[in-house]
Amino acid sequence: MNNRDEWDLDFTDLLTRTPIDRRQFIKSFGGGLIVFFTVGDAAAILQERRQQGYPTDFNAYLIIGADGRVTCLVGKIEMGQGVITSLAMQLADELDVSLDSVDMVMGDTDRCPWDIGTFGSLSTRQFSPYLRQAAAEARAVLMEMAAEKLQVPIDQLQVKNGIVFEKSNDQNNISYGQLTGGKLIERHLQSKPSPKQQPELNITGTPMLRRDALEKVTGAAKFAGDIQLPDMLYARILRPPAHGATLKFADTSAAAKIPGTLIVREGDLVAVLHRYPDVAEKALRLIKSEFNLPTATVNDQSIFDAMLKSTVEGKTIAEAGNISTGEKEAAMIIEGKYLNSYVAHAPLEPHTAVAKIDGSKITVWASTQTPFSAKNEIAKALGLSPENVRVITPFVGGGFGGKSRNQQAVEAAKLAQLVGRPVMVAWSRQEEFFYDSFRPAAVVKIKSGLTASGAPILWDYAVYYAGERGSQHFYDIPHHRTMAFGEWSQKNGVHPFNVGPWRAPANNTNTFARESQIDMMAEKAGMDPVEFRLKYLKDEKIRGVLKAAADLFGYSPARLPSGRGIGVACGIDAGTYVAHIAEVAVDKNTGHVQVKRVVCAQDMGLVVNPEGAKIQIEGCITMGLGYALTEEIRFNGGQILDTNFDSYELPHFSWLPKIESVLIDSRGEAPQGGGEPAIICMGGVIANAIYDAIGVRMFQLPMTPARIKAALKQQQQN
Amino acid sequence: MIQTIRFTLNHKPVRLRVDGERMLLWVLRTDFGLTGAKYGCGEGFCGACTVLVNDVAVRACQTPVKAVAGKSVLTIEGLAQNGKLHPLQEAFIKHDALQCGFCTPGMILAAYSLLQQSPLPDPAEIAVGLEDHLCRCGAHQRIILAVQDAAQQMKGGNDK
Numbered sequence: 061m062n063n064r065d066e067w068d069l070d071f072t073d074l075l076t077r078t079p080i081d082r083r084q085f086i087k088s089f090g091g092g093l094i095v096f097f098t099v100g101d102a103a104a105i106l107q108e109r110r111q112q113g114y115p116t117d118f119n120a121y122l123i124i125g126a127d128g129r130v131t132c133l134v135g136k137i138e139m140g141q142g143v144i145t146s147l148a149m150q151l152a153d154e155l156d157v158s159l160d161s162v163d164m165v166m167g168d169t170d171r172c173p174w175d176i177g178t179f180g181s182l183s184t185r186q187f188s189p190y191l192r193q194a195a196a197e198a199r200a201v202l203m204e205m206a207a208e209k210l211q212v213p214i215d216q217l218q219v220k221n222g223i224v225f226e227k228s229n230d231q232n233n234i235s236y237g238q239l240t241g242g243k244l245i246e247r248h249l250q251s252k253p254s255p256k257q258q259p260e261l262n263i264t265g266t267p268m269l270r271r272d273a274l275e276k277v278t279g280a281a282k283f284a285g286d287i288q289l290p291d292m293l294y295a296r297i298l299r300p301p302a303h304g305a306t307l308k309f310a311d312t313s314a315a316a317k318i319p320g321t322l323i324v325r326e327g328d329l330v331a332v333l334h335r336y337p338d339v340a341e342k343a344l345r346l347i348k349s350e351f352n353l354p355t356a357t358v359n360d361q362s363i364f365d366a367m368l369k370s371t372v373e374g375k376t377i378a379e380a381g382n383i384s385t386g387e388k389e390a391a392m393i394i395e396g397k398y399l400n401s402y403v404a405h406a407p408l409e410p411h412t413a414v415a416k417i418d419g420s421k422i423t424v425w426a427s428t429q430t431p432f433s434a435k436n437e438i439a440k441a442l443g444l445s446p447e448n449v450r451v452i453t454p455f456v457g458g459g460f461g462g463k464s465r466n467q468q469a470v471e472a473a474k475l476a477q478l479v480g481r482p483v484m485v486a487w488s489r490q491e492e493f494f495y496d497s498f499r500p501a502a503v504v505k506i507k508s509g510l511t512a513s514g515a516p517i518l519w520d521y522a523v524y525y526a527g528e529r530g531s532q533h534f535y536d537i538p539h540h541r542t543m544a545f546g547e548w549s550q551k552n553g554v555h556p557f558n559v560g561p562w563r564a565p566a567n568n569t570n571t572f573a574r575e576s577q578i579d580m581m582a583e584k585a586g587m588d589p590v591e592f593r594l595k596y597l598k599d600e601k602i603r604g605v606l607k608a609a610a611d612l613f614g615y616s617p618a619r620l621p622s623g624r625g626i627g628v629a630c631g632i633d634a635g636t637y638v639a640h641i642a643e644v645a646v647d648k649n650t651g652h653v654q655v656k657r658v659v660c661a662q663d664m665g666l667v668v669n670p671e672g673a674k675i676q677i678e679g680c681i682t683m684g685l686g687y688a689l690t691e692e693i694r695f696n697g698g699q700i701l702d703t704n705f706d707s708y709e710l711p712h713f714s715w716l717p718k719i720e721s722v723l724i725d726s727r728g729e730a731p732q733g734g735g736e737p738a739i740i741c742m743g744g745v746i747a748n749a750i751y752d753a754i755g756v757r758m759f760q761l762p763m764t765p766a767r768i769k770a771a772l773k774q775q776q777q778n
Numbered sequence: 779m780i781q782t783i784r785f786t787l788n789h790k791p792v793r794l795r796v797d798g799e800r801m802l803l804w805v806l807r808t809d810f811g812l813t814g815a816k817y818g819c820g821e822g823f824c825g826a827c828t829v830l831v832n833d834v835a836v837r838a839c840q841t842p843v844k845a846v847a848g849k850s851v852l853t854i855e856g857l858a859q860n861g862k863l864h865p866l867q868e869a870f871i872k873h874d875a876l877q878c879g880f881c882t883p884g885m886i887l888a889a890y891s892l893l894q895q896s897p898l899p900d901p902a903e904i905a906v907g908l909e910d911h912l913c914r915c916g917a918h919q920r921i922i923l924a925v926q927d928a929a930q931q932m933k934g935g936n937d938k
Contacts, residue, residue, distance in 0.1 A: 279814025
């Protein structure tokens, strides 16, 4: 039983022998205890942490304890992608402290500096420069302070593991902890020092194991649903059977008879609460309700035509030469229309939040990728000032873009306000499938052309509803145009439910279409698909990853379809270049595809944690098997027909190919994205491998056995 | 029906007055505060709620608590003993065989159960044994390596 007064959840307990005491932290800020020389306003730092924009005061990002432990405060969250390790590595490197001495506090809107949200592979490429800058300045200030204390000029000092010492006499030393005494550092520098560059980096670039593994293998790691507060009630909410349905009536009398049940009715919100989640669920099932259902106008079959018919303004993404000239000069025209269905995020942890009210303040523990947005959403929904809302993000059990919306956090907050007790809202798997912001269904139409000698001359590309990310091609084609109609973020009525960002938004769709089309062109040109690409790729980075993938695979050229079942695809996402080569076996009788091997080469600039980067590549490849082969949401209007993992099939162990990856050494360059890029090729590389195996071009994702059999049948008829 | 149910939980005898039809998952999580077993799907498809009953992996979301009366239940919290991690836990750490960690407790306990039946499985056997355990992050390859490694560390023995 848990009789704890409150879970003070952060990540300071990770690998920590002396967890930071929150009250002490507040005291050191609130009391304005000054460390050195200048008189500053501690409240201003706290204020700066909370406001929009990354703070300029380094104290917002780090606290050096009297014991020398460093607390790193970041608004990013940990959902498996591994920034709990890679951000700590960068801070430790910059400060010259040991990695073991860094404790992470993540996604707590009261304690951490504002952050835009954990998505878009931004944590390293966009956020870490702020963290590094803060650490660089903190280190320089500490060196100044040490020089004064030790009576030694700075250039004769060195620092290692948080101890500053005189180079010629290491007995003359002082630790960071002694310098700060655990207090705020009030001294700042007029001219900001630059963060370290290679080769000064020692920890960055070294493979490191995950720092949160111990709690995750022992069950100690807390996710939002693991938080239990005194008097807490678990809520189950009455849901409509379809999006757009409105409640006609609800009879809660039978549910109310279950002892300990609390019923909440507030407008259309009907909820049952109980101290046991399973009893709340049982009570929910006793509610008799009726809804007005909207007429379904589209389903998973008709959505693609509906998309092409709907009028949405196109945006020119790239253009050169002249399309009609290209058409005239082309000796061969190839047209492709590519479809992909709606795909669920399906993190293993459904959306969950716990809300607790204290007077005018509310604290919400939420599984979210966007704690600072959640704070504002909760404030707005409850009519509170944002200062009175604190969102704390425990470990998040997978996000993939799906936990960017915070409906469950708002629901928990509202219910806590209504019942005056802490409330947990933990969505069921059915709710997760219902309210997910799916990766949108999409259509891509491509018309491309080759000259008589087989050189690309035309590329006319239009993507509908996926979005523009990754839509630009990078091949040498004189006459080309890329148009994007609609974005995944656009709400214009074509989708009967929520859509949103899904790991590498838009790029999975665009790369599938582009790389399939390029393979068709290679075949028409009578060339091996890798050689064809290399011939018409000018960018050295994309050429580099393609060659590296071919080398690692042991690729030998052959014309399509070779019968070997080998496919290739490449692309660019989040500043990172990727190329995949895959080998498949296709059972022509059943239509079953077994992916046997996937090789990936990735150039992501400086790699902070090579081990973490490889895990992300493996995760991308494994997850990508799903949207390539089985994952699609079946629906009728606003009714979601897939409600659990029986019909919506995620990749299983038996699907697992042999995965090999290689990271290109680009350590002199800025780090780029790592969480998303390696998933973008999975549709294209498998489609191309299937074609190579059986000579059948698959134009629709996922490439299910039924679709493969249908395509084979059509091939036989032609 | 409210009844008194006695069983062994993480090596200790426990007694509980409870509606025996309640699912073990919720009893563990709420009555005992053992939150290592997770709710992932509620219908036995994902394996995140896996615990051991008499050393056999079961889906706690589908197991009424009355079914464990007189039996021994082990959750992830009880796997490490006397401050020493189980070889499977060590191997999961060593191979980075996890990302978000939500499926990890169930995965480790399922692997434990697998090794009881087949002490030195090859990768294909491990894949079959864990087939119905979902990991959305895609740590599969490393999980297989970790289970293989742990099996070797345990030298084919299945004691802790």
